[in-house]
Amino acid sequence: MAIPSIDISSADNYPKPDGIKFGYGTAGFRYNANILSSTVFRVGVLAALRSRYLGGKVIGVMITASHNPPPDNGAKIVDPAGDMLEEAWETYATDLANAATSQDLADRVNELIKNLNIDISTPANVIYARDSRESGPALVKALEAGLKAAHDAKSTDYGLLTTPQLHYLVKSLNTLKSANSYGVPTEEGYYKKLANAYKKVLSGSEPYSITIDAANGIGAPKVSELVKHLEGTIDMTLINGKYEDPSLLNSSCGADYVKTNQRLPGGLDADVPKLKLFCSFDGDADRIVFFYIDEDGKFRLLDGDKIATLAASFLKDLVQETNSGLNIGVVQTAYANGSSTEYLESVLKVPVVCTPTGVKHLHHAAQQFDIGVYFEANGHGTVLFHPDAVAKLQTFQVSSPAQKAAIDTLLALSDLVNQTVGDALSDLLLVLAILTIKRWNPADWNQSYTDLPNRLLKAEVRDRTMFKVTNAERTLVEPPLLQSQIDNLVQKYSQGRSFVRASGTENVVRIYAEAVTQTLADELGVKVSHLLEAYK
Ligand code: G16
Numbered sequence: 001m002a003i004p005s006i007d008i009s010s011a012d013n014y015p016k017p018d019g020i021k022f023g024y025g026t027a028g029f030r031y032n033a034n035i036l037s038s039t040v041f042r043v044g045v046l047a048a049l050r051s052r053y054l055g056g057k058v059i060g061v062m063i064t065a066s067h068n069p070p071p072d073n074g075a076k077i078v079d080p081a082g083d084m085l086e087e088a089w090e091t092y093a094t095d096l097a098n099a100a101t102s103q104d105l106a107d108r109v110n111e112l113i114k115n116l117n118i119d120i121s122t123p124a125n126v127i128y129a130r131d132s133r134e135s136g137p138a139l140v141k142a143l144e145a146g147l148k149a150a151h152d153a154k155s156t157d158y159g160l161l162t163t164p165q166l167h168y169l170v171k172s173l174n175t176l177k178s179a180n181s182y183g184v185p186t187e188e189g190y191y192k193k194l195a196n197a198y199k200k201v202l203s204g205s206e207p208y209s210i211t212i213d214a215a216n217g218i219g220a221p222k223v224s225e226l227v228k229h230l231e232g233t234i235d236m237t238l239i240n241g242k243y244e245d246p247s248l249l250n251s252s253c254g255a256d257y258v259k260t261n262q263r264l265p266g267g268l269d270a271d272v273p274k275l276k277l278f279c280s281f282d283g284d285a286d287r288i289v290f291f292y293i294d295e296d297g298k299f300r301l302l303d304g305d306k307i308a309t310l311a312a313s314f315l316k317d318l319v320q321e322t323n324s325g326l327n328i329g330v331v332q333t334a335y336a337n338g339s340s341t342e343y344l345e346s347v348l349k350v351p352v353v354c355t356p357t358g359v360k361h362l363h364h365a366a367q368q369f370d371i372g373v374y375f376e377a378n379g380h381g382t383v384l385f386h387p388d389a390v391a392k393l394q395t396f397q398v399s400s401p402a403q404k405a406a407i408d409t410l411l412a413l414s415d416l417v418n419q420t421v422g423d424a425l426s427d428l429l430l431v432l433a434i435l436t437i438k439r440w441n442p443a444d445w446n447q448s449y450t451d452l453p454n455r456l457l458k459a460e461v462r463d464r465t466m467f468k469v470t471n472a473e474r475t476l477v478e479p480p481l482l483q484s485q486i487d488n489l490v491q492k493y494s495q496g497r498s499f500v501r502a503s504g505t506e507n508v509v510r511i512y513a514e515a516v517t518q519t520l521a522d523e524l525g526v527k528v529s530h531l532l533e534a535y536k
Contacts, residue, residue: 008109008149011102014041014142022097023465024090026358026504028076029097030065033135036073037142042096043075044126044146045109048153050089051124053116054080060170062163063130063139064284067256068506070249073135075143076163082171082182082420084360109150124153127169129161131284132218134246158187162222162285164423165190171420180387187225194426195229197415200408201433202233208432209235211278213265215254216242219285219424226425234432239267255282255289255379255424260456262301264291277435277442281424282379288424289379290431292442300446304375305340307431308332309448311383312350312373314434315413319371321406324396326389329369331355331362334474334499335377335456335512343449354472358504359422380422383430385414452495453518455525457511461535464502464509473501482531489527493520498528509535 016038022029029039043061051059060078068074077085077093085093092112099105113120126147130136140157147153158169165187172185183193214220220241227236240253250256253265258280264272265280272278272293279290290302312330319326329351330344336354344350353368355361359380366372370389375381393411398404416433418426435445461467468478476483482500490496494516502509509532513525 008045008106009102010145010149011038011041011105013145014038015102016098016100022094024085024093024097027066027084028062028074029093030068030072030074030505032071033065033073033133033139034071036075036135036139039097040075040139040142041146041149042099042105043077043093044143044153045105045150046089046093046096047077047126048124048147048150049109049112049116049118050077050079050085051126051153052120052122053118056123056125058125058127058170058173060166061126061128061143062161062166062284063128063133063136063143064163065133066131066163066284066286066505067250067254067282070133070246070251071135073133073139074505075139078167078170080170080174082167082174083363084358084421087360120151124150126153126155127158127166127173128155129158129166131163132160132243132246132249160218160221161187162218162423162425164286164418164421164426165222167420167423168418191226191229193415194226194418194429195231197412198230198429198433199233200412201416202436205233205436207233207235208436209276210428210432211237211239211268211276212428213240213253213258213267213278213280214238214243214285215250215257215281215283216240216245216248217250217254217281217283217285218243219281222285223281223425223428234429240265250283253280255280255287258291259289259301259303259378263299275441275443279424279428285424286422287379288427290442292446294443294446300442301451302442302446303337304377304379304381305332305337305451306445306448307379307427308373308375308381309340309343309348310434310445311375311430312344313348313448314438315371315373315383315410316348316350318406318410322393322396322403322410324392324407326370326392328371328373329353329366331365331372331374333357333362333376334472334501337377337451337454338495338497338514339449339452347449354474356469356473357501363421375422379424379427382419382422382427383413383417384419385410385417390414452514452516453521454512454514455518455521457513457525457529458503458506458508459511459529459532460507461509461532463535464507466535467500467502467509469499469501474499476500479535485531486528489524489531493524496520496524498524500528500532
């Protein structure tokens with residue numbers, strides 16, 4: 001039987017800009033919004049094909065550029081389980097985004113339909129949402145045009161959401177009325193699930209006090225909504241909550257700013273109380289980092305590594321209490337501070353896996369454990385509870401009240417964390433729950449290990465695609481000789497470590513350096529970045 005082709009002549013309204021090669025990067029397409037509409041149209045077409053290919057499962061599309069500055073935007077596709085798009089399909093996305101003309105695009109689409117044997121009469125189902133960027137509404141129009149062109153895919157606009165909320169909805173819709181239903185597939189259902197789990201974990205405890213820097217992004221109204229459902233179990237103050245003014249997004253505030261600059265975000269008084277807990281979200285609230293001012297008045301960062309170690313240590317104690325034999329592992333990237341890895345392996349005795357940057361890589365590695373904790377140092381991460389591990393806990397024959405309490409807490413935590421992707425709101429509650437139970441202030445949390453001083457820098461180069469890496473991004477294979485030049489520098493520094501990799505979200509190359517003192521880490525970072533001047 002001949003496979004019917006589809007007509008996407010409306011792509012003419014969204015011509016591809018000349019001279020640009022689009023790539024599906026670390027977290028989807030991410031560019032200046034002015035050049036993105038052709039790509040977003042094609043993302044609509046591909047999302048509809050992906051849904052049909054999977055028999056009509058719900059696929060998500062998020063219009064966001066997360067931590068990037070206000071003029072940027074992006075699009076990423078969410079797979080039915082709420083995780084990131086399967087890697088083979090990233091290649092198809094890049095291929096469609098680079099079709100030069102509408103005819104070329106139609107040919108590539110029809111070829112994909114043929115090669116993958118996609119039945120285009122299968123109803124497609126795509127849901128989408130956007131962050132608070134000014135360019136969002138226009139890009140949503142381009143997406144809708146792409147969905148319509150792809151044989152009128154059924155689609156639902158969820159308006160303004162955080163990225164993790166869209167991931168939650170995709171998974172909840174696909175598991176609706178099934179034995180492993182993930183949650184009620186509404187925004188309200190999301191808040192209720194998190195709030196109920198938090199209240200269960202912390203019944204009767206004093207509310208923890210926290211000030212949240214929402215990066216002037218969509219996390220601001222959404223965390224306020226969540227707090228209403230928490231009914232006084234959290235004492236929250238919000239700063240940088242002006243999401244209605246998109247020009248302020250991520251500007252001198254937010255998780256990326258605080259992590260990279262290792263300083264307080266704008267919007268705080270100079271006279272910040274000591275030992276009080278703060279946190280920063282990024283622009284679409286899929287990342288979170290915490291911080292405080294210590295007794296000597298020094299800024300202290302509690303980043304993704306500190307969240308991972310806090311969670312792993314707490315979960316390990318609980319698992320031991322259950323006597324269930326479940327295993328726990330932690331997944332990190334090359335950006336993980338050397339001290340955190342050392343602490344996990346030597347003190348907590350937890351296995352650590354290192355993957356390339358990007359939640360998609362960490363997520364898959366974490367699925368190999370009964371309980372997999374994954375966090376990038378930048379604060380992007382979550383905890384995965386393997387379905388078999390949850391089933392084991394649910395049916396476990398308990399022999400003591402302590403064992404039962406530990407099992408109940410673990411099960412409540414599996415509801416508290418958004419297991420589809422890193423989620424600033426859910427991670428916030430996870431951390432507050434642990435700190436409350438342990439009765440820890442931020443300094444107690446921070447004392448588990450001392451970060452090796454480090455520096456993160458960016459450099460603009462003429463073509464970042466020439467930087468090819470291996471060994472979970474810790475070693476450059478191209479350009480030739482650059483890695484040996486870096487190695488020569490690193491060996492001169494006590495506890496020195498440095499690597500260079502191309503960003504998959506910004507048009508820069510990132511440089512990470514670590515050494516025994518801050519002065520030396522800064523110096524190593526600057527020297528490595530000087531090596532990159534040859535590639536400008
Ligand atoms: C995205 C990814 C993260 C990654 C970050 C930076 O975060 O989801 O996994 O760490 O980009 O990636 P790169 O170094 O390749 O630019 P977000 O919060 O911007 O979506």
